Amino acid sequence: MSEDKNTGQLSAAELEDLVASTDTGGRNPTSRQVALLIAGVALAWSLFQVWIASPLPYMFGVGVFSSREARPIHLAFAMFLAYLVFPAFRTSPRRSVPLADWALAIGATACALYLFVFDTALIKSLLGSRLAERPNAPNTTDVVVSVFGILFLLEATRRSLGPPLMIVAMVFLGYTFLGPYAPGLLAWKGASFNAVAFHQWLSTEGVFGIALGVSTDLVFLFVLFGALLDKAGAGNYFIKVAFSLMGHFSGGPAKAAVVASGMTGLISGSSIANVVTTGTFTIPMMRRVGFSREKAGAVEVASSVNGQIMPPVMGAAAFLMVEYIGISYFEVVKHAFLPAIISYIALVYIVHLEALRLGMEGLPRANEPKPLKWAMISFGVTISVLLAIAGGVYYLFAAFQALGSTPNRLLAVAIMLGLAFSAMALLRSRTDEDTRAKVVSTGALVLGIATISAFGLFYFMDLLQATAGGATSWVVAALLLAAYVGLVRYCAAFPELELDDPNEPVVRLPDPGPTVKSGLHFLLPVLVLIWCLMVERLSPSLSAFWATALMIFILVTQRPLFAMFRGQELAGTAKLGWTELIDGLIAGARNMIGIGIATAAAGIIVGAVSQTGVGSVLAALVEFLSQGQILLILIFTAILSLILGMGLPTTANYIVVSSLLAPVIVALGQQNGLIVPLVAVHLFVFYFGIMADVTPPVGLASFAAAAVSGGDPIRTGFVAFFYSLRTALLPFLFIFNTDLLLIDVTPVEGAIVFVVATLAILIFTAGAQGFFIVRSRLWESAALILVAFTLFRPGFWMDMAAAPYTNVDPVTIEETLGAATPGTELRATVAAIDDVGDPVTLTMMIPVGDEPTGAERLEAFGLLVFEQDGKLVSDGASFDSRAQDAGFDFDQTFLSLEVPASQPPRELFYIPAILLFGAIYVIQRRRRTLLGEERAREREAAA
Template identity: 30%
Template sequence: MPALSAFLGTGSRRTPEGWVGRIAKPYSALVALGIVYTTTIEIVDVFAMTIVFLGLMLALVFLYVGATTESSKDRVPWFDLLFAGAALASSAYFWLHNERIITRITLLDPLTTADVVSGSVLLLLTLEATRRTVGPGLTVIVLVFLAYNLWGDRLPGVLGHGPIDYRHFLDILVFTTDGIYGVPVRVALTYVFLFGMFGTFLSRAGGGDFFFDAAAALTGRRPGGPAKIAVVSSGLYGTISGSPTADVVATGSITIPMMKKLGYSGTLAGGVEVAASTGGSILPPVMGSAAFIMAEFTGIRYVDIALAAIVPAALYYFCVYYQVHLNSVKLGLRGLDESGIPKLRDTLRGGGVFLLPLVALVTALLLGYSPNYVAAFGTLAILAAAALSSRTRPSVAMIYSVLAETTTRVVPVVAACAAAGLVVGGLSMTGLGAKFTDLIFLVAGSNPLATLVLAALVTLLLGMGMPTPSVYILAAVLIAPAILKLGVPMMAAHLFLVYYASLSAMTPPVAVAAFAAAPIADANPIGIGLAAVRIAIVGFFVPFAFIYSRELLLIGESWRVAIAIVAAFASVACLCLAVEGFWRQRFGWTSRALFLAAGVGLMSPSLVARGVGALLGAVALLLVLRQAPGRAAAVES
């Protein structure tokens, strides 16, 4: 059954040649121009544009992604041309009947035969596009939910629901804004695409090289220099890409070989890169697609989400950086040779202009512009900054190439968002979301901490093999209501889920970022995922900290916010010391236990608990300092 097994995975990327290739690239560039025009200059009806957008992007899937990994890398077979044509035809049908679809009464006005045929074609093409671009994980989950919609009425007890026939099923999923044309695809059109263009322009203009050189100049000469370069550069790159896997491939191809050359094992080098890249999805100002979807789901302004995420993201990266530092010193890993480190002054002189787009981005956000205009302003700032130097000055050919590249890079995100929309629409039909909330409380009882732990575990479980936006969408529908019932504010509850949806990219057994790092590190992906989790383990507790201490989201009186932030950073430091068992020298389990207790106390919202935590941390530090160097080498750690 080799042929069947090939169809159970993702497809392979291809570069079409011949007449298809001559059409595909201009087509991609025109799609990008059309999206920019209709989302920033001449705003059109969003529902109509969403219809057109999804059809255009689905067609690109079948042109640029083969059916299996064994598919031709340059030839587009006849059936993929047929699928691309069917995607365009079905969307053309919906666009032509847009007014009727908007004004009809759902479930009362019957669907025509043409409606059913076009809707069924769109549904099947979306599932196949999801399988090819995202993989079987999300596809199987969508199929399970769709099967539940159609046949869940046969289940006994609370899991059962009323009968739903196929036309009812199709009506909700395709002909309303609750399904495939719902919030996820709309966000991909209005926000994700434009920020993807911002990131692509910044990278192609030289911004990615500047970020890497700046990270090398700042951290390269320190112990474990390549690993620290990975942490800083991946964070900077990740905040503009928003994709852990893309970040791993872009920065890991440089940092992982550097780390291995200086003595890191392939597993540890891959783990450092994966842990660093994963945080990009929660790092302002851009964050990732999930944050834009959160803004639409909750009605909270994106700028407020970005501001609230600053401290949690800083705590995460402090955790990863400090863990890398302790590990590097413990293993005796040196920094880079001075000859291989760029000078910071030269780096800023050559690429400092690329800080201007980030300044423009943040300024536009703070001035209250909507994210689509923020991305547009940022992109214009990139072009202006790049034009200041003859070395980076953008040409027409470069702009054309970036437009086409942006479109093809966003294709997997659109497919994932469309698939997630099918799940959301299905849940609205059956009321499974409310039942899932009851199930969480049944398992966790009335214990808020147990409910949060269960919510985190389920979110990580949902993330097996799925992209971050899809994980968050499912978690927002299934899990957020349970957290909100605890009295947790909307911002904290959804940011909690965004955070864990992002962390799922490195969590075994299906850690998508670890699998991306495996061929670069020449190491087992499960081992890389476990190494990444160990490096970032303290970061897994940060969401609990801001649930119980809202000051970490910059909410509350200034003095309380300041105390909470200082205590949180001290807590992370203590917990890292407890995990690593090292500070200047190895130390034993007594000191580790004290550091652990100190970290827990400092993370508490209680001022008394923080005081006790600070005292325990001081005692642990004194024990380590008083430990004789000769005895330290023999201490069990």
């Protein structure tokens, strides 16, 4: 290895090998035939996944695969490639594939395809029965295939993901057999060999369960979309844009690293690949402006790992949550959006504080802007313009509803667009130099135009569907083609972004205008993906297909189009486009090997939990350890996620911990008077699973960053963990304040929550970093953290000052419901029996409907009650009613019933918090002035 003995920094080739060995397989055979076979299988896998995600099989009636048929094929591809590209040991050959690996690859593929082949009509005609026709009654062949299949999967897991996930899966498998010999609370009756084989391999409860189904149906297309986007040049575009926009600020390269990693996280599900891809450029630049090796690596780690919490992809967790929680993908993205955004804002602020502390300067731009004060003035004007646009758009489009016909509405939209474009043209006609004010004002107008255009697009699509009917899809395709060609023609007027050498010094930053404009066509497939997901509400699979289809078209055509519009030679450009497309399809498949194996191996654990019932045992154990305290159970869950995440990939960690502990947290919260939405619990688990990529001593992302920076990996991990404290704080906050997840909030309330939460996370960051305007004293840091907590959870203090609920007699439930304000909720505490027959106390909410009487409101809720010995008793809940979803059941005795009290607004506690914050600001500003005067006197004395 060409490792620098002083720094431990790796070369570019060794960094590529690091990513390959972690994500895509470190074996690179010299045999052309073997290399072509591996590439061909990866290409076939990508084409298969695109085919089953597309509407084409249903249009032609050929090649339609059910989920039960597609999952074995998906796993067969993953295991075959895993054995060929991941060496068995460190000393195994990297330039050839041993015969043993060929045998293992073929055997693993055969065991996976057994479920597909032996479930066909041909097999039934030959053997008399299909696999699906003998549930829970496997024959000898079924059992043998299942045993070998699980063994092959465990070995593939060890090779591609390391020993930890394999060991955890083996422990759970062993528990299914050795249950009678387990100690005390963990003991269970055990399962037969045939039962375990069927449950784990032949049914959809184990390996081929929900997790592998999500990998097959959803995750692959999103990973492939990201690989194609990166192959087209979007990754380099995002990095260049981030540097051109933020590189001139204090500590600019680090801020650019955060933004670039966030944008790359939109298309990448791997924190390690993100670290190496963006860190290769950002870490050396951070070093040049004054960051130490460890701090430069830690900034890159923190920002890259956070890429997995950025919608719309979020690694694979977003799609798993859809299946596990039973809510739409749109809802998952909505809930995850705000925490991800404020977490990135906080990380930028961390970098800013570090830059202030060390007195760093940014890199110079090609066109140096005018003083910052003009940008600040323009920023104030911009905010006012945006608020005016938002208010105007809201009320104008509300008025559009009264305009009646769609043509009238479109005319109004056209007028507004004309005015907006006129204003922008007026701004562009200015002849003064390129200033921050001009950039910010232009951005404001572009945002306003985009907002108005979005509304216009809604009405245009309504009109198009009403007039074009069945031809709507073709019209939309033609419009997309025109938009794409128009964007390419516009982008071709600007120089192509070249890949920079990270080892060459950066003297000046690129001009942001040409940099941003040179790759605008990359945003088109992202917009198509978001439009299909958020507006058309298509399935994630179909949305990813249309975005991927457009991305394939772009890869094939962008180079010839750019050459044509730039007047360059066309020869060879089409071939280069096809080559990049094939490389992207192969890269997408190789990126999926680890995810496919991880979801299948995690299925073993999930299958063991469902077969043994160990989840309820762990719930009882955790409840005992936490003594029923919800905060302790959250801390235990966080620790477990961190420990498991030290060896498990994020996806597998999320599957395991959410399967074991998510229901426990909800149940314990219910017993302690805290109603915790299931999505909040799943996001809590996911966040701490991501944190494990940072946490020493294993944190793989930290090791990757240290390999780039040449710093110490353990110290890099500790600094990155310290930078990531704001990510660790957020899950605890949104468990107790679900407003942060935008649950049951209006758009106006959501905007207020965003502003307050952003301010709170910045104040918390300043307190945790020990630096605000100047270095903070200990009491100042504590006060800042207290202010942040108050802004995040003002209800905590208000509930102490004034009780949020008033007790009433449960027997008067009908009268109480009738008198309550519609839209509020009553809180009921009941005595119940849990699944194992032990008494528990549950807290549940009863929403107040708008029916005329209390009896009708109770009936609409679906709750049946009767009075017995002066007590109110539940007589059950109607099937599929809100009462049943809340947890009401037969023979539950009401212990209390509480109605919302007339509590003062909890936001009143913002006032003392802001006053305290203002006092700290004044104190530190005065101290900074005194320090400045003292340093000036010292300089004068020295002179």
